Amino acid sequence: MGDEFIRLDEVEKVFDVRRKTGFMRRERREVRAVDSLSFSVRRGEMVGYIGPNGAGKSTTIKMLTGILTPSGGRVRVAGIDPSRERARLAQRMGVVFGQRTTLWWDLPLIDSYRLMRRMYRIEERRYEENLARCVELLELGDLLDAPVRQLSLGQRMRGDIAAALLHDPEVLYLDEPTIGLDVVSKVKVRGFLRDLNAEHGTTVLLTTHDLTDIEQLCRRVMVIDHGKLMYDGELEGLHATGGAAAERTLVVDLERELPPLDVEFARVVKVEGARQWLAFPAGQSAAPLVARIAERYPMVDLSVREPDIEAVIARMYARDTSVAP
Ligand SMILES: Nc1ncnc2c1ncn2[C@@H]1O[C@H](COP(=O)(O)OP(=O)(O)OP(=O)(O)O)[C@@H](O)[C@H]1O
Numbered sequence: 001m002g003d004e005f006i007r008l009d010e011v012e013k014v015f016d017v018r019r020k021t022g023f024m025r026r027e028r029r030e031v032r033a034v035d036s037l038s039f040s041v042r043r044g045e046m047v048g049y050i051g052p053n054g055a056g057k058s059t060t061i062k063m064l065t066g067i068l069t070p071s072g073g074r075v076r077v078a079g080i081d082p083s084r085e086r087a088r089l090a091q092r093m094g095v096v097f098g099q100r101t102t103l104w105w106d107l108p109l110i111d112s113y114r115l116m117r118r119m120y121r122i123e124e125r126r127y128e129e130n131l132a133r134c135v136e137l138l139e140l141g142d143l144l145d146a147p148v149r150q151l152s153l154g155q156r157m158r159g160d161i162a163a164a165l166l167h168d169p170e171v172l173y174l175d176e177p178t179i180g181l182d183v184v185s186k187v188k189v190r191g192f193l194r195d196l197n198a199e200h201g202t203t204v205l206l207t208t209h210d211l212t213d214i215e216q217l218c219r220r221v222m223v224i225d226h227g228k229l230m231y232d233g234e235l236e237g238l239h240a241t242g243g244a245a246a247e248r249t250l251v252v253d254l255e256r257e258l259p260p261l262d263v264e265f266a267r268v269v270k271v272e273g274a275r276q277w278l279a280f281p282a283g284q285s286a287a288p289l290v291a292r293i294a295e296r297y298p299m300v301d302l303s304v305r306e307p308d309i310e311a312v313i314a315r316m317y318a319r320d321t322s323v324a325p
Pocket residue numbers: 015016017031032033051052053054055056057058059060
């Protein structure tokens with residue numbers, strides 16, 4: 001399935017952190033954000049890169065883009081050392097940080113794109129073609145003349161993704177591209193990324209806290225925790241490794257406050273007024289459970305919550321290192 005495009009060998013990143021601990025006193029501490037990290041990604045792959053907060057995901061992406069220099073080990077993207085040849089690599093990669101925008105806040109969206117065209121020296125025809133494709137598929141037509149600060153989060157995110165793609169990058173790094181988006185925007189963004197990968201063979205590394213992003217986009221997932229690679233394989237395998245014990249949650253709204261519900265194969269984990277949260281095994285269908293509750297209790301509404309990545313990983317990690325009961 002194509003050749004190796006990204007390669008990390010025994011990569012480390014250590015931050016020196018100084019903290020004020022009192023008057024004239026400072027403590028010096030090392031934070032090992034990335035620790036002996038090795039993996040490779042083939043051209044055209046779409047890989048999920050997940051892990052709990054502070055696991056080292058953003059640090060990895062910053063090393064891949066050349067923003068940060070590794071403290072040890074070797075990083076190569078398209079055979080290039082990112083921290084040494086950042087400008088050369090910039091032509092071949094696109095980056096989207098969900099929590100930050102690369103667009104000019106006060107300018108109309110289209111002006112940001114024109115500026116990018118000059119920055120990346122994109123040839124006119126290619127720029128026009130790429131812009132037209134992004135405008136159509138990301139539905140940006142009505143937004144081009146609006147200043148970025150007036151856009152909703154979902155609109156801005158679509159604008160940011162387009163900005164990252166105007167120069168036809170071979171690799172796209174996405175750091176939380178669906179964070180804070182409503183369901184409709186998430187669906188649009190995911191659909192666009194899926195097509196981009198399928199039609200253009202763009203290599204994608206996707207960091208997210210939303211397991212659905214991974215489920216719908218990536219066959220392969222890598223899990224990082226405490227800077228180390230904990231898992232590299234198919235998503236199903238991740239569920240089997242850490243998620244077998246994972247639970248889904250049924251959130252039930254009752255007509256009135258009641259004592260914790262007594263239902264087979266589920267246990268109440270939280271009660272708040274007339275709302276109760278019931279945990280049940282992730283591998284089990286929610287339908288019989290819902291039927292049983294509806295039969296016996298005055299239920300007015302319900303929703304099912306998937307185990308989030310944090311929970312799946314926490315369980316996996318607990319299993320690997322578990323000495324607890
Ligand atoms: N510039 C920095 N200086 C000092 N410590 C840092 C710096 N950047 C990151 N860290 C630390 O390195 C560790 C990894 O951080 P990183 O941002 O890579 O995690 P993450 O997996 O992206 O987390 P999140 O999901 O919260 O974004 C954390 O302990 C963080 O506090």
